[in-house]
Amino acid sequence: MRNTKMISLAAMVASSGLVLTACGSAGGGPSSDGGKISDDKIVLAVLNDQSGVYKDLSGPNSVEAVKMAVEDWKAAHKDDAVSKNIEVVTADHQNKPDIANTKAQELYDRQKADIILDVPTSSAALAVATQAKAKKKVYINIGAGTTALTGAQCNKYTFHWAYDTYMLAKGTGGTLTKDGGKKWNVVYPDYAFGQDMTKSFEGQITTAGGAIGQKVPTPFPNDNFATYITKAAADKPDVIGTMHAGGDLINFVKQYNQAGISDQIKLAVGLMFITDIHSLGAEQFKGVTFTEAWYWNFDEQNRKWADKFQERTKTRPSFAHAANYSAAYNYLEAVQEAGSDKGDDVVAKLEGKKINDFFLRNGEVRAADHRVIHDAYLAEVKPAAEVKEEWDYEKIVATIPAADAFKPVAESGCSM
Amino acid sequence: MSAFIQYTLQGLATGGFYALAALGLAVIFGVMGVVNFSHGAMYMLGAVGSAVLLDVADIPFWGALVIVPILLFLFGVLVERLLVRWLLKLDPLYNFLLTFGLTLLIVDLVKRKYGVSGLPYELPAGLEGRVTVGGLSLSSYQLFAAFFSVALCVAVWLLLTKTRIGMIVRASTEDAERTRALGINVGRWVTPVFGFGIALAGVAGVLAAPFRAITADMGSNFIIILFAVVVIGGLGSILGAVIAGFLVGLVEAYGQAYAPSYAQVLIFVLMAAVVLVRPAGLFGREEAS
Numbered sequence: 001m002r003n004t005k006m007i008s009l010a011a012m013v014a015s016s017g018l019v020l021t022a023c024g025s026a027g028g029g030p031s032s033d034g035g036k037i038s039d040d041k042i043v044l045a046v047l048n049d050q051s052g053v054y055k056d057l058s059g060p061n062s063v064e065a066v067k068m069a070v071e072d073w074k075a076a077h078k079d080d081a082v083s084k085n086i087e088v089v090t091a092d093h094q095n096k097p098d099i100a101n102t103k104a105q106e107l108y109d110r111q112k113a114d115i116i117l118d119v120p121t122s123s124a125a126l127a128v129a130t131q132a133k134a135k136k137k138v139y140i141n142i143g144a145g146t147t148a149l150t151g152a153q154c155n156k157y158t159f160h161w162a163y164d165t166y167m168l169a170k171g172t173g174g175t176l177t178k179d180g181g182k183k184w185n186v187v188y189p190d191y192a193f194g195q196d197m198t199k200s201f202e203g204q205i206t207t208a209g210g211a212i213g214q215k216v217p218t219p220f221p222n223d224n225f226a227t228y229i230t231k232a233a234a235d236k237p238d239v240i241g242t243m244h245a246g247g248d249l250i251n252f253v254k255q256y257n258q259a260g261i262s263d264q265i266k267l268a269v270g271l272m273f274i275t276d277i278h279s280l281g282a283e284q285f286k287g288v289t290f291t292e293a294w295y296w297n298f299d300e301q302n303r304k305w306a307d308k309f310q311e312r313t314k315t316r317p318s319f320a321h322a323a324n325y326s327a328a329y330n331y332l333e334a335v336q337e338a339g340s341d342k343g344d345d346v347v348a349k350l351e352g353k354k355i356n357d358f359f360l361r362n363g364e365v366r367a368a369d370h371r372v373i374h375d376a377y378l379a380e381v382k383p384a385a386e387v388k389e390e391w392d393y394e395k396i397v398a399t400i401p402a403a404d405a406f407k408p409v410a411e412s413g414c415s416m
Numbered sequence: 417m418s419a420f421i422q423y424t425l426q427g428l429a430t431g432g433f434y435a436l437a438a439l440g441l442a443v444i445f446g447v448m449g450v451v452n453f454s455h456g457a458m459y460m461l462g463a464v465g466s467a468v469l470l471d472v473a474d475i476p477f478w479g480a481l482v483i484v485p486i487l488l489f490l491f492g493v494l495v496e497r498l499l500v501r502w503l504l505k506l507d508p509l510y511n512f513l514l515t516f517g518l519t520l521l522i523v524d525l526v527k528r529k530y531g532v533s534g535l536p537y538e539l540p541a542g543l544e545g546r547v548t549v550g551g552l553s554l555s556s557y558q559l560f561a562a563f564f565s566v567a568l569c570v571a572v573w574l575l576l577t578k579t580r581i582g583m584i585v586r587a588s589t590e591d592a593e594r595t596r597a598l599g600i601n602v603g604r605w606v607t608p609v610f611g612f613g614i615a616l617a618g619v620a621g622v623l624a625a626p627f628r629a630i631t632a633d634m635g636s637n638f639i640i641i642l643f644a645v646v647v648i649g650g651l652g653s654i655l656g657a658v659i660a661g662f663l664v665g666l667v668e669a670y671g672q673a674y675a676p677s678y679a680q681v682l683i684f685v686l687m688a689a690v691v692l693v694r695p696a697g698l699f700g701r702e703e704a705s
Binding site for chain 1 (some may be wrong): 419422423425427429430490493527531532533534535536537539546553555557558620626627629631633634637638668669672673677679680681
C-alpha cells in the first residue's frame with residue numbers, strides 16, 4: 001500500500017538521518033611508557049551537543065572556552081610546561097547515550113584523548129563515565145546534572161565540575177519553600193534528568209517544610225504544555241516547578257504566561273541557562289527564581305573573563321562555558337604537577353585539590369566522591385525595564401556557600 | 417466535570433491549530449500526489465519569519481500574518497518550479513526524498529543564522545488576557561488561534577468546492593487526462609497549489625510564534641504529528657485533515673490530563689487503530705491506497 005509504505009519510509013529516512021555523523025580520524029602511534037606524556041601530546045576532547053537543543057548553552061563555544069584555557073595555560077607555563085603539544089578535539093553526541101558511548105570510545109582509543117569534557121544530557125554522561133572507568137582515563141562532566149555521577153554510579157576517573165540536580169534543588173527548592181512556598185506541583189520531562197531533578201527537589205522541599213502535591217511527567221521533547229499546566233494549576237499550589245530545559249523550557253514558560261496564573265502561582269525553574277533568558281526575552285521570565293553555578297556579570301573577575309570570551313565568540317558565556325574553561329585549565333595543572341597524563345596520576349593530583357579561580361569560588365575537588373564543590377548563587381530574572389545591557393539579565397540575590405550548596409559526602413552513596 | 421470540559425476546550429483549541437497546519441499537507445498531496453516532508457520546515461520558517469520581521473522591521477504579529485504567508489507562497493512557487501516539478505512524473509518517493517533533503521537544508525541554514533536556542537516573540541497586543549465563562553477559562557490567544565484556524569479551514573474548503581478554480585483543481589486531481597481534454601491547462605494549476613499549501617504551513621507558523629518556542633527544530637517534532645493527522649484523516653482529504661486535526665488535539669489534551677506520560681503515544685495508538693479499521697484513513701478514498 002503506497003501510503004503506508006511512504007510513512008514507514010519517512011520514519012526510516014528520518015531515523016537514519018539522525019545517525020549520520022562524521023567519524024573521527026584514526027591516528028597516533030603506540031603509547032610510550034614511563035609515565036610521561038602519552039603519544040607525546042595531551043589531547044583534550046570536548047564531547048557535547050554541537051547541533052541540537054544544547055548547542056547554544058554549551059556546544060561549539062565550550063570547545064572555544066577549552067581552547068582559551070589551553071592558550072592561557074601555555075602562556076602561563078611557557079618553557080616549563082610538561083608538554084607544548086596540546087590538542088583540542090571535539091565530537092557531537094546529539095544527546096543520545098548510545099552515540100555518546102561510541103564517541104567516547106572513539107575519542108579515548110582512536111583520537112588518543114586523555115580527558116573528555118562537558119557531555120550534557122544525563123543519560124549520555126553516565127554512558128561516558130562508564131567508558132572513562134573502563135579505559136582508566138579522566139572524564140570531567142560539566143553539562144549533565146545527574147547526581148548519580150558522583151553517587152551510586154561514581155568511579156575513580158569521573159569528576160563533576162559545575163552543578164548538579166541536588167545543588168539546583170537545594171538553592172531553588174529549599175529557598176523558595178523557606179520563603180513561604182510550601183505547596184508545590186512539579187512538571188518534569190520523563191527522562192533521567194527530569195526524574196532525578198524531581199527527586200532532588202522533593203527532598204529539599206520536604207526538608208524545608210513543604211510538600212509536592214502533583215508530579216506531572218511529560219514526554220521529551222514536547223511543545224504543547226497547555227493541559228499539563230492547567231492540570232498542575234488546578235489545585236492552586238503556591239509554586240509550580242518546571243524541570244524542563246532548552247526549547248521545552250521556552251515552550252513551557254510561553255504557555256505558562258498565557259495560562260494567566262502567573263499572578264497567583266509562582267514559577268520556579270529547575271535548571272536555567274542565560275541563553276534561555278536571552279532567547280525568550282527577560283520580560284517573559286521576569287521574577288523567576290533559579291540557581292546559578294556562575295554568572296558572568298557577578299564581579300570584576302568574572303566580567304574580565306567574559307569580555308575575553310565575547311571577543312572570540314561574539315556572545316556572553318553561560319556557566320557551562322566558564323566551567324569548561326576552568327575544568328580544562330585545572331586538568332592541565334594537574335597533568336603538570338603529575339608530570340604525566342596517565343589517568344591514575346592525574347586523578348591522584350586532582351583529588352582533594354583546593355581551587356580558587358574565576359569559576360570555582362572556595363572550590364574543592366572532594367576526594368571521596370569527586371564532586372567539585374564551590375559557591376553557588378540564587379538568581380532572579382530582572383524585568384526588561386531593568387536590563388541596561390544586553391545579556392545582563394540576572395540579579396544575584398544570595399550566595400550559597402560551597403559547603404552548603406552540594407550534597408554532603410555522607411549522603412552521596414558513592415563507593416569507589 | 418468542569419475540569420473535563422476545560423481539557424476539552426484546550427484540546428479543541430490545539431486541534432484547530434493542528435487542522436490548519438495539516439491542511440496544506442493535505443491539499444498538496446490531494447492535488448499533486450506529493451508527500452511534502454518539508455511542511456514542518458515551512459511551518460518553522462513561518463514562525464522564524466514572524467520573529468525576524470518583528471526584530472528587523474518592527475512589524476508586529478498582525479503584519480506578519482499577512483506578509484509571511486505571501487513570502488512563503490512565493491517560496492513555494494520557487495521550490496515547485498525549480499525542484500518538485502521535475503519529479504512529478506516519477507514515483508512519489510522521489511519527491512518525498514527531495515522534500516526531506518530540503519528540510520535538512522532549510523533547518524541547518526536557519527540554525528547557522530539564528531542558533532538553536534530560539535528567538536523571542538511576545539503575544540500580539542490585545543490578546544494577552546483570558547476569556548472566562550463560569551469556571552472555564554481559555555487564553556484569549558488560544559481562542560483566537562482556534563477560531564482563526566477553523567475560519568481559514570472553512571474558507572479553503574469553500575474555495576475548493578464552490579468556486580471554478582476549486583473545480584478545476586479538483587478535476588485535475590480526479591482525472592488529469594480528461595481535464596486536459598476539456599482544454600484546461602492542468603500544469604498551470606499545480607504551481608500555485610503547491611505555493612498555497614506552503615503558505616498555509618506558514619500561517620500555522622505565524623500562529624505558533626506567540627505560544628511555542630521559535631527554534632530551527634520546532635518543525636521536526638511537529639511534522640510527525642502532522643503526518644499522524646493526515647493519515648488518520650486520509651491522505652489528501654481536506655475534510656479528513658480538519659476532523660483528524662481536532663481528534664488529535666482532543667486525544668493529546670485528554671492524554672496530558674489523564675495519562676501524562678502517554679500523551680504523544682496515544683496519538684499514534686489512535687493512528688494505528690484508524691488505519692487497522694480503515695486503511696485509507698477516516699475520509700480517504702480507497703483508490704488512493
